[in-house]
Amino acid sequence: xxxxxxxxxxxxxxxxxxxxxxxxxxxxxxxxxxxxxxxxxxxxxxxxxxxxxxxxxxxxxxxxxxxxxxxxxxxxxxxxxxxxxxxxxxxxxxxxxxxxxxxxxxxxxxxxxxxxxxxxxxxxxxxxxxxxxxxxxxxxxxxxxxxxxxxxxxxxxxxxxxxxxxxxxxxxxxxxxxxxxxxxxxxxxxxxxxxxxxxxxxxxxxxxxxxxxxxxxxxxxxxxxxxxxxxxxxxxxxxxxxxxxxxxxxxxxxxxxxxxxxxxxxxxxxxxxxxxxxxxxxxxxxxxxxxxxxxxxxxxxxxxxxxxxxxxxxxxxxxxxxxxxxxxxxxxxxxxxxxxxxxxxxxxxxxxxxxxxxxxxxxxxxxxxx
Amino acid sequence: xxxxxxxxxxxxxxxxxxxxxxxxxxxxxxxxxxxxxxxxxxxxxxxxxxxxxxxxxxxxxxxxxxxxxxxxxxxxxxxxxxxxxxxxxxxxxxxxxxxxxxxxxxxxxxxxxxxxxxxxxxxxxxxxxxxxxxxxxxxxxxxxxxxxxxxxxxxxxxxxxxxxxxxxxxxxxxxxxxxxxxxxxxxxxxxxxxxxxxxxxxxxxxxxxxxxxxxxxxxxxxxxxxxxxxxxxxxxxxxxxxxxxxxx
Ligand SMILES: Nc1ncnc2c1ncn2[C@@H]1O[C@H](COP(=O)(O)OP(=O)(O)O)[C@@H](O)[C@H]1O
Ligand SMILES: [Mg+2]
Numbered sequence: 001x002x003x004x005x006x007x008x009x010x011x012x013x014x015x016x017x018x019x020x021x022x023x024x025x026x027x028x029x030x031x032x033x034x035x036x037x038x039x040x041x042x043x044x045x046x047x048x049x050x051x052x053x054x055x056x057x058x059x060x061x062x063x064x065x066x067x068x069x070x071x072x073x074x075x076x077x078x079x080x081x082x083x084x085x086x087x088x089x090x091x092x093x094x095x096x097x098x099x100x101x102x103x104x105x106x107x108x109x110x111x112x113x114x115x116x117x118x119x120x121x122x123x124x125x126x127x128x129x130x131x132x133x134x135x136x137x138x139x140x141x142x143x144x145x146x147x148x149x150x151x152x153x154x155x156x157x158x159x160x161x162x163x164x165x166x167x168x169x170x171x172x173x174x175x176x177x178x179x180x181x182x183x184x185x186x187x188x189x190x191x192x193x194x195x196x197x198x199x200x201x202x203x204x205x206x207x208x209x210x211x212x213x214x215x216x217x218x219x220x221x222x223x224x225x226x227x228x229x230x231x232x233x234x235x236x237x238x239x240x241x242x243x244x245x246x247x248x249x250x251x252x253x254x255x256x257x258x259x260x261x262x263x264x265x266x267x268x269x270x271x272x273x274x275x276x277x278x279x280x281x282x283x284x285x286x287x288x289x290x291x292x293x294x295x296x297x298x299x300x301x302x303x304x305x306x307x308x309x310x311x312x313x314x315x316x317x318x319x320x321x322x323x324x325x326x327x328x329x330x331x332x333x334x335x336x337x338x339x340x341x342x343x344x345x346x347x348x349x350x351x352x353x354x355x356x357x358x359x360x361x362x363x364x365x366x367x368x369x370x
Numbered sequence: 371x372x373x374x375x376x377x378x379x380x381x382x383x384x385x386x387x388x389x390x391x392x393x394x395x396x397x398x399x400x401x402x403x404x405x406x407x408x409x410x411x412x413x414x415x416x417x418x419x420x421x422x423x424x425x426x427x428x429x430x431x432x433x434x435x436x437x438x439x440x441x442x443x444x445x446x447x448x449x450x451x452x453x454x455x456x457x458x459x460x461x462x463x464x465x466x467x468x469x470x471x472x473x474x475x476x477x478x479x480x481x482x483x484x485x486x487x488x489x490x491x492x493x494x495x496x497x498x499x500x501x502x503x504x505x506x507x508x509x510x511x512x513x514x515x516x517x518x519x520x521x522x523x524x525x526x527x528x529x530x531x532x533x534x535x536x537x538x539x540x541x542x543x544x545x546x547x548x549x550x551x552x553x554x555x556x557x558x559x560x561x562x563x564x565x566x567x568x569x570x571x572x573x574x575x576x577x578x579x580x581x582x583x584x585x586x587x588x589x590x591x592x593x594x595x596x597x598x599x600x601x602x603x604x605x606x607x608x609x610x611x612x613x614x615x616x617x618x
Pocket of ligand 1: 338386387391409410411412414415416417418
């Protein structure tokens with residue numbers, strides 16, 4: 001066990017012979033692959049020998065790499081011979097060296113990106129402390145992974161954006177349209193009795209942009225995605241997938257939650273704007289049908305009532321809500337220690353708490369901004 | 371004689387949710403051996419494994435794995451530590467959203483910057499070693515129980531780790547699949563020169579693979595020794611265990 005890792009691999013290319021020294025193992029390979037590749041790239045000969053005489057140890061990855069180079073060179077028309085290895089090394093060359101059969105690519109990639117999850121440390125017993133620690137962890141990695149693209153999973157972020165945002169467009173749009181409709185309908189009678197019909201526009205626009213749009217969107221997303229995030233992570237904990245990630249050196253928060261956080265933060269503002277529009281559409285329908293306001297007048301008035309500030313406020317709110325939903329979902333997912341029966345319970349808790357926190361945050365922000 | 375212990379546990383006590391799960395557990399496991407940790411269900415084997423893997427950070431000095439205390443590693447040490455061990459989890463713990471090939475490749479992507487075509491070769495070699503060459507593009511959900519276990523084994527050995535942990539590899543398998551999985555693990559152990567720690571409650575597995583045995587009962591180590599010694603032991607719980615396991 002001792003001292004093995006100090007023996008670095010090195011290679012010298014001379015007179016069509018590539019001499020390898022030291023140990024050729026997976027971690028050494030990671031360091032020296034580039035050197036070997038470079039040395040071989042400069043090689044102009046048609047015959048080449050890999051001399052393993054000075055190689056002290058090789059593992060299956062090392063053998064695979066040797067044949068990998070050999071095949072690359074063969075493809076360029078270079079004849080490669082591997083020789084000189086000690087008995088032990090030759091045995092491994094035989095064991096691991098057979099050509100890889102070509103497994104054809106392209107079978108179905110229908111994978112639903114579910115059942116991912118994560119494991120933070122077991123110290124998170126305390127409710128509040130645990131929650132804020134997790135929130136801090138998620139925040140840290142969400143920000144730092146923005147600048148380290150290669151570490152996060154390519155494509156997973158887009159999958160999450162689709163799952164959390166795009167797939168919710170229809171339901172969110174429909175719900176806000178109905179709410180816009182009902183809101184305008186309820187106010188119509190009152191406004192008519194004051195002869196203040198035209199203010200239906202201001203009412204709908206302001207209510208939707210700064211309050212209803214972001215809130216309804218967040219509640220729908222908490223119900224759809226907050227629960228699925230909690231269930232996914234809880235399931236991963238129960239099946240040890242989070243432990244497996246950690247012992248492979250992967251951080252479950254980065255691997256599982258960060259793509260969800262990015263996906264939610266990107267899509268929720270758009271979802272909110274769509275919700276605003278649908279809600280105003282609902283108001284428009286009532287204005288036209290029961291208050292005798294023509295669509296043109298409505299839109300003209302809307303331009304006056306419409307404040308950039310309201311839209312911006314709605315977008316900022318939606319970012320905060322997205323953050324709350326993802327953190328709460330993850331937190332309840334992580335609370336499961338063992339036992340699949342708890343998965344359903346934490347899922348419900350996650351939704352209830354996420355919606356409560358969203359409403360609390362909404363009122364706090366309302367107080368601050370007005 | 372065996373002197374180089376890969377794992378040394380001295381007086382490990384684990385308390386979870388105010389329950390004592392492990393009390394004063396001490397044992398050693400030696401390089402090149404297959405050490406079986408046995409005990410009935412709920413005796414604390416998985417909790418012990420998690421301590422060996424450093425999954426309960428910052429607790430005590432009782433455990434030493436490859437000369438390191440796994441619960442107190444800094445980031446660099448931890449990365450190095452995890453490249454040198456493979457873990458086969460109780461139910462495979464493959465990620466369902468990734469194909470078998472992608473699952474097996476995960477540690478390579480995490481720990482190395484090797485080019486994708488070489489990574490693919492390494493993955494295919496390991497899949498071939500566990501007789502799963504056709505499953506590279508399949509999703510875990512479409513594999514049978516036995517195949518799933520072998521895929522998990524391929525992932526556990528992808529880094530050629532000197533140390534392999536298996537948590538109840540045989541659970542849920544029929545006796546024939548169990549025997550072939552045991553033989554596979556044994557072959558790989560010889561092939562890759564690994565030290566294996568195998569947690570199990572299958573007596574038939576122990577006869578096939580174990581060099582040494584650690585027997586855990588209700589959070590305590592009741593027996594530590596070689597297989598022949600274990601068979602001669604007069605310990606009640608151990609005798610009962612062997613009798614029942616054979617009868618099954
Ligand atoms: N995270 C945890 N929190 C509280 N109790 C736990 C935890 N993990 C395991 N336990 C308890 O520890 C005991 C041993 O569990 P385990 O090590 O999984 O048993 P096994 O030997 O079957 O692997 C069980 O009683 C289990 O309920
Ligand atoms: Mg267990």
